[in-house]
Amino acid sequence: MKSKDRNYFKILRAGINTTYQDLGRNNLYHIGIPFSGVMDKRNFQLLNSLLQNDYNSPVIEFAYQGPHLKYFGNDIFFCISGNVSFKIITKEGVIDGNSYQCYLLKNGDEVDIHSTNKSVYGYFSINGTFSVDYYWGSCSINTQAQIGPNNGNKFSKDLEIEIIDINNSFNKRKLDYLGSSIENIRVIKGTNYDYFSKSSQNKFFKESFKITKLSDRMGMRLEGPKIENIVDPNIKSEGLVKGVIQITSAGDPIIMLSDHGTIGGYPKIATVISADYDRLVQLTPGSNIKFKDVSLEDAETLYKLYQMETNNLISQIK
């Protein structure tokens, strides 16, 4: 068959908050630009490993509902990570796809990513490279500051996703993995922990909080018992990091996520540990969170364990 000179996906339906992401951009907090990057780093790493891509290759991230894509070009493989339901539509018929498996697409085939299941984010990529522009060393789209490819905007219908390179020495691989979840989100006490009353400190760890719909790539707003501030509802604005839990003037927790504002003036009651961040971001609005207090030393160890788990999964890819 004659080789096509252009390989691309046409977006028939954009899905929700569909963007390019990679590991994000560093060392720009001081001018107000957050890391951005994939929300769920483990699923990003697994996807690029499954597709034998470089570890920081761009992927397409979506939330709740993914895009419906029609492919034009030479044969290509794709793979999806996360807990995702999708269909592959070819001339032979329609099949249900499984996450963490690679599938072949031919000219004219479609992938319809219906939804993420009991989770928020899913990832799509190919055995090749999307044509993306880099901003400060990253192709991550930050829609809030409009930084990144596609003029910093999320994908929209009829957009064409260009592919500049297909890896022809690719062999199809898969991983048997169902995802991981945890009961509690583990945190380290924050720098303003003593701004809150004893009974509120107890409630913060004993009771559960509900994730509200006001949650996106910037932050996750929670509701539950009101956390009573006994010192000052504001602090002088200072640097924030991913995972910081601030308590607003109304007494509600808000967790900083990958596109968060770089500085903030609400007191910090705690910070989610690095090992639990990937699982935190996958919790859906309406579900409940319970926080558990751990020491800094334990958090450092738990991170090493989490990295080992990820590497172990990568080694199981066959």
Add this chain to the structure above:
Amino acid sequence: MIKNILNLGDAALYCDFGNDVNQEINSNVIKYFYHIKKLNLKGITNLTPSYNKLVISYDLNIHSFLSLKKKIENIEIKEDNKLEKNLIEIPVCCDNNFALDIKRVENKLKLKSEIILEKFFSKNYFCYMTGFVAGMPFLGDLNQEMRLKRLETPRVKVPKGSVGITEQFCNIYTFETPGGWNILGNTPQNIFDTSNQSKPNLVNPGDTIKFYRITLDQYNEIKR
């Protein structure tokens, strides 16, 4: 000059320079910031200077809290390290369409709008930090009689270019974003330029800002 180093979560140092907000403490923060930035230490993923704190984010695969804390504590900064300071002039139009909160400010400060604006434009302002959203400068200090609280209910959308005041500070909204500062005018000048990747910020910590007043015609001329 750093009083204390704590951890902010498991992947950031929280360097405390004191509780007051003044240019002396802030200049120390900024000196440390530029010094550490220049060292280009492997595994440092972000440095966030603010009024009186410096947050240093790091890659947990490369550093642990205690080892990096030791490294930072051993840094010596010469007292006579001079800060690079630029004077930047920024045009502001205070036409009624832009001065969204001038009535509120008149009522709260019990001053006539012309007096308020005269006082506002008569001073130079020091840039303590930039951030929250890309390129937004936090400037100070306003004179005592110019200080008021932020709006009780923040605006869902503050127009890009808005110049606002609250407490001892003023700022410029570099993007359309939610916000609660009292808006006195709008600048046609681009304060953050995404396409200029080596120097996207017009204003950097340590710089001095002089606002000057322009008419609506001049505003439209610059915008064009």
